[in-house]
Amino acid sequence: MEMMPFWEKLFILLFIYNGRYTNYSMEQSDLIVRRIKDGTVIDHINEGKGLKVLEALDIDGRRGNVITIALNMPSGKLKKKDMIKVEGRFLEDDDTNKLAVIAPSSTVNIIKNYKVVEKRHVSLPNQIERIFRCSNPDCITNSQEHIESTMEVINKEQLVLKCRYCGRILDVNDLRYQKKD
Amino acid sequence: MEMMPFWEKLFILLFIYNGRYTNYSMEQSDLIVRRIKDGTVIDHINEGKGLKVLEALDIDGRRGNVITIALNMPSGKLKKKDMIKVEGRFLEDDDTNKLAVIAPSSTVNIIKNYKVVEKRHVSLPNQIERIFRCSNPDCITNSQEHIESTMEVINKEQLVLKCRYCGRILDVNDLRYQKKD
Numbered sequence: 001m002e003m004m005p006f007w008e009k010l011f012i013l014l015f016i017y018n019g020r021y022t023n024y025s026m027e028q029s030d031l032i033v034r035r036i037k038d039g040t041v042i043d044h045i046n047e048g049k050g051l052k053v054l055e056a057l058d059i060d061g062r063r064g065n066v067i068t069i070a071l072n073m074p075s076g077k078l079k080k081k082d083m084i085k086v087e088g089r090f091l092e093d094d095d096t097n098k099l100a101v102i103a104p105s106s107t108v109n110i111i112k113n114y115k116v117v118e119k120r121h122v123s124l125p126n127q128i129e130r131i132f133r134c135s136n137p138d139c140i141t142n143s144q145e146h147i148e149s150t151m152e153v154i155n156k157e158q159l160v161l162k163c164r165y166c167g168r169i170l171d172v173n174d175l176r177y178q179k180k181d
Numbered sequence: 182m183e184m185m186p187f188w189e190k191l192f193i194l195l196f197i198y199n200g201r202y203t204n205y206s207m208e209q210s211d212l213i214v215r216r217i218k219d220g221t222v223i224d225h226i227n228e229g230k231g232l233k234v235l236e237a238l239d240i241d242g243r244r245g246n247v248i249t250i251a252l253n254m255p256s257g258k259l260k261k262k263d264m265i266k267v268e269g270r271f272l273e274d275d276d277t278n279k280l281a282v283i284a285p286s287s288t289v290n291i292i293k294n295y296k297v298v299e300k301r302h303v304s305l306p307n308q309i310e311r312i313f314r315c316s317n318p319d320c321i322t323n324s325q326e327h328i329e330s331t332m333e334v335i336n337k338e339q340l341v342l343k344c345r346y347c348g349r350i351l352d353v354n355d356l357r358y359q360k361k362d
Contacts, residue, residue, distance in 0.1 A: 009185065012193050048242055050242055051241050060232050061253055062229060065253060066252065066254060067250075067251070067252040068251050068252075069249070069250040069251075071248040072245055072246060072247045072248060073247060080245070
């Protein structure tokens with residue numbers, strides 16, 4: 001049996017507590033820690049697509065909720081990823097479909113009470129209604145007729161979207177979104 | 182003197198290490214920790230201005246460096262702030278002047294080897310050369326004459342910028358930047 005004096009135990013206890021809090025507070029100006037209580041984490045966003053995802057999901061901070069974004073984080077040995085965390089917002093189906101086009105490798109984690117309660121991989125459906133605007137100004141979906149757009153996914157690997165009404169092939173790097181009413 | 186058996190010491194040691202790593206790795210999917218080694222931290226960005234600062238400083242992740250952005254973080258009792266951290270980039274004077282217009286409360290921390298080596302408050306100079314584009318399409322600074330713009334700061338509190346050549350008052354919510362050659 002070894003003997004440990006009281007002061008040595010005290011030192012260890014102080015070290016434990018110091019370790020727990022120091023990780024957060026040391027040089028606080030260059031450490032962001034953001035665990036969200038309720039909201040959505042979009043992880044494994046394809047490299048370089050983080051800000052496009054923000055734009056697609058209409059995330060700009062104006063609603064006041066806490067948002068954390070990381071770009072070019074290391075992911076595995078050779079790759080990078082972007083990540084977005086949005087407190088107080090849960091992604092809807094339309095959002096997930098947009099992600100499937102812009103950042104097909106993404107995963108969506110729904111967080112409730114600090115715990116991951118749902119994990120979703122985004123996947124491309126066969127057709128996407130309503131979300132994207134046809135780039136053809138003469139398309140009937142851009143007229144006054146109030147016809148919602150329908151984009152057919154004619155090639156999932158190549159990410160080719162085609163307007164069902166006028167046949168226009170969309171440029172996936174220049175997608176436009178229907179304004180919400 | 183108190184006696185502490187070996188297993189009790191081992192338990193404490195394991196607790197220490199678990200504490201140090203668990204803070205980072207527990208529920209990893211919803212924790213971003215980003216301490217930068219060398220780069221810039223822009224702190225106390227006025228609420229809602231974070232994405233405008235990204236745009237002004239041409240930060241979009243395309244250069245591949247790690248960028249962390251936090252929007253609507255609590256700052257003091259009643260306020261919020263945005264924060265941006267850019268690894269591997271040090272803000273230049275032109276950048277600091279842009280910040281002074283867009284987010285006048287910002288502070289800039291230059292980080293080297295994980296330590297804050299310089300703290301700057303952004304401040305509005307009396308005139309800003311070259312950075313902003315005059316919104317008057319007929320202004321001589323927008324012609325072929327290659328005359329650089331000069332914006333006079335005629336009111337620092339109200340943030341009023343006036344083109345020295347044509348007298349146009351700029352809309353600070355719709356600033357345009359000179360393209361870099």
